[in-house]
Amino acid sequence: MSLNSPWRADFPGILALAAEGQTYLDSAATAQKPQAVLDSLLGYYASGAANVHRAQHLPGERATRAFEATREKSARWLNAASSEEIVFTRGSTESLNLLAYGLEHLFQPGEQIVISALEHHANLLPWQQLAERRGLELVVLPLDEQGQIDLPQAQQLIDPRTRLLAVSQLSNVLGRWQPLPELLALARTQGALSVVDGAQGVVHGRHDVQALGCDFYVCSSHKLYGPDGVGLLYGRRAALQQLRPWQFGGEMVLEADYQHARFRPAPLGFEAGTPAIAAVIALGATLDYLEQLDQAAVSGHETALHAKLLAGLNARDGIRLLGAPQVALASFTVAGVHGADLAHLLTEQGIAVRNGHHCAMPLLKHLGLSGAIRVSLGLYNDSSDLERFFAALDKALELLR
Numbered sequence: 308m309s310l311n312s313p314w315r316a317d318f319p320g321i322l323a324l325a326a327e328g329q330t331y332l333d334s335a336a337t338a339q340k341p342q343a344v345l346d347s348l349l350g351y352y353a354s355g356a357a358n359v360h361r362a363q364h365l366p367g368e369r370a371t372r373a374f375e376a377t378r379e380k381s382a383r384w385l386n387a388a389s390s391e392e393i394v395f396t397r398g399s400t401e402s403l404n405l406l407a408y409g410l411e412h413l414f415q416p417g418e419q420i421v422i423s424a425l426e427h428h429a430n431l432l433p434w435q436q437l438a439e440r441r442g443l444e445l446v447v448l449p450l451d452e453q454g455q456i457d458l459p460q461a462q463q464l465i466d467p468r469t470r471l472l473a474v475s476q477l478s479n480v481l482g483r484w485q486p487l488p489e490l491l492a493l494a495r496t497q498g499a500l501s502v503v504d505g506a507q508g509v510v511h512g513r514h515d516v517q518a519l520g521c522d523f524y525v526c527s528s529h530k531l532y533g534p535d536g537v538g539l540l541y542g543r544r545a546a547l548q549q550l551r552p553w554q555f556g557g558e559m560v561l562e563a564d565y566q567h568a569r570f571r572p573a574p575l576g577f578e579a580g581t582p583a584i585a586a587v588i589a590l591g592a593t594l595d596y597l598e599q600l601d602q603a604a605v606s607g608h609e610t611a612l613h614a615k616l617l618a619g620l621n622a623r624d625g626i627r628l629l630g631a632p633q634v635a636l637a638s639f640t641v642a643g644v645h646g647a648d649l650a651h652l653l654t655e656q657g658i659a660v661r662n663g664h665h666c667a668m669p670l671l672k673h674l675g676l677s678g679a680i681r682v683s684l685g686l687y688n689d690s691s692d693l694e695r696f697f698a699a700l701d702k703a704l705e706l707l708r
């Protein structure tokens with residue numbers, strides 16, 4: 308069955324790559340951008356750049372209005388209770404580092420931070436380093452065969468010593484939704500704070516942070532078809548009030564003298580220095596673009612394409628799928644074939660997939676692997692992309708086996 312994306316023509320990058328003979332199947336790393344986002348970036352610079360929150364002149368006011376409009380749109384996108392619960396950062400990684408530094412004062416030696424075995428380095432290293440600094444125990448929730456955090460074990464491991472739970476919504480390697488409602492309920496029962504890494508999850512479907520009931524949720528614009536250099540940190544109002552500033556300077560201060568300063572509350576108190584103004588404004592254009600798409604049609608297309616990807620991989624001998632992916636991507640190895648050799652032959656045929664540890668080295672080690680190939684999909688991919696991928700895969704395997 309042919310699955311054409313009705314949105315493909317909106318993405319000049321995917322068309323340009325195709326014209327160059329490149330099949331882009333690496334959207335979990337970063338996504339291509341719709342024309343509306345390119346127009347917004349150019350529009351901001353072409354109409355006169357200005358800094359935000361500082362100047363009362365016309366260009367400054369215009370930039371501030373557009374910048375703050377994105378905060379409103381982001382709050383609506385995630386269903387935050389207020390736009391004051393949205394902090395702009397450089398991306399998911401910076402949001403998580405902000406949390407690990409900004410919450411540090413809450414931890415006492417011997418307490419626990421709980422993460423899971425599938426976390427991206429961005430949701431592992433900041434907590435690991437915080438645990439080292441404060442003498443905390445980092446507890447790692449194990450996974451079941453399908454690549455989902457094991458709930459019965461989580462029930463045992465999340466206990467009264469747990470001060471914070473930080474887990475991914477959707478694994479960037481295993482493509483599996485995690486049982487967030489149950490995990491977040493376990494954290495709440497113990498009075499622990501909760502952090503959801505939504506870097507992958509935010510791209511697939513709409514999520515409601517209030518319904519989820521997490522304290523913090525982080526994501527990156529560049530994976531959500533927006534510009535890079537900007538990310539979101541959502542914090543429930545009461546949770547944000549526990550966070551201390553971690554970077555200092557610029558307009559984040561309420562009052563300063565040489566020896567002391569008082570800082571603004573969220574969100575501006577966590578946005579030291581000049582932010583990525585154009586990127587934030589263009590993230591607003593991204594959300595406008597995504598908002599007007601037929602969500603059911605996008606999900607239907609992604610589901611059908613993903614099923615085709617899994618069917619094609621399962622139909623080939625010697626392919627080991629990692630976990631049981633549900634959406635967007637599939638990671639695999641091939642018996643007797645070195646991943647780097649296969650990746651090289653795919654690259655030579657113009658197939659842009661990712662090979663390696665996918666910034667989840669402990670997970671790959673746990674699976675007994677040094678790397679895997681990941682194919683990931685965006686809403687602009689067609690079945691013809693998968694056909695080209697499978698033709699290239701068969702040719703490569705013929706050479707290698």
Ligand SMILES: Cc1ncc(COP(=O)(O)O)c(C=O)c1O
Binds near residue numbers: 335399401504529666
């Ligand atoms: C699950 C997950 N978390 C965090 C990140 C880090 O995102 P960024 O590099 O945009 O900060 C990624 C990026 O691949 C990811 O897949």
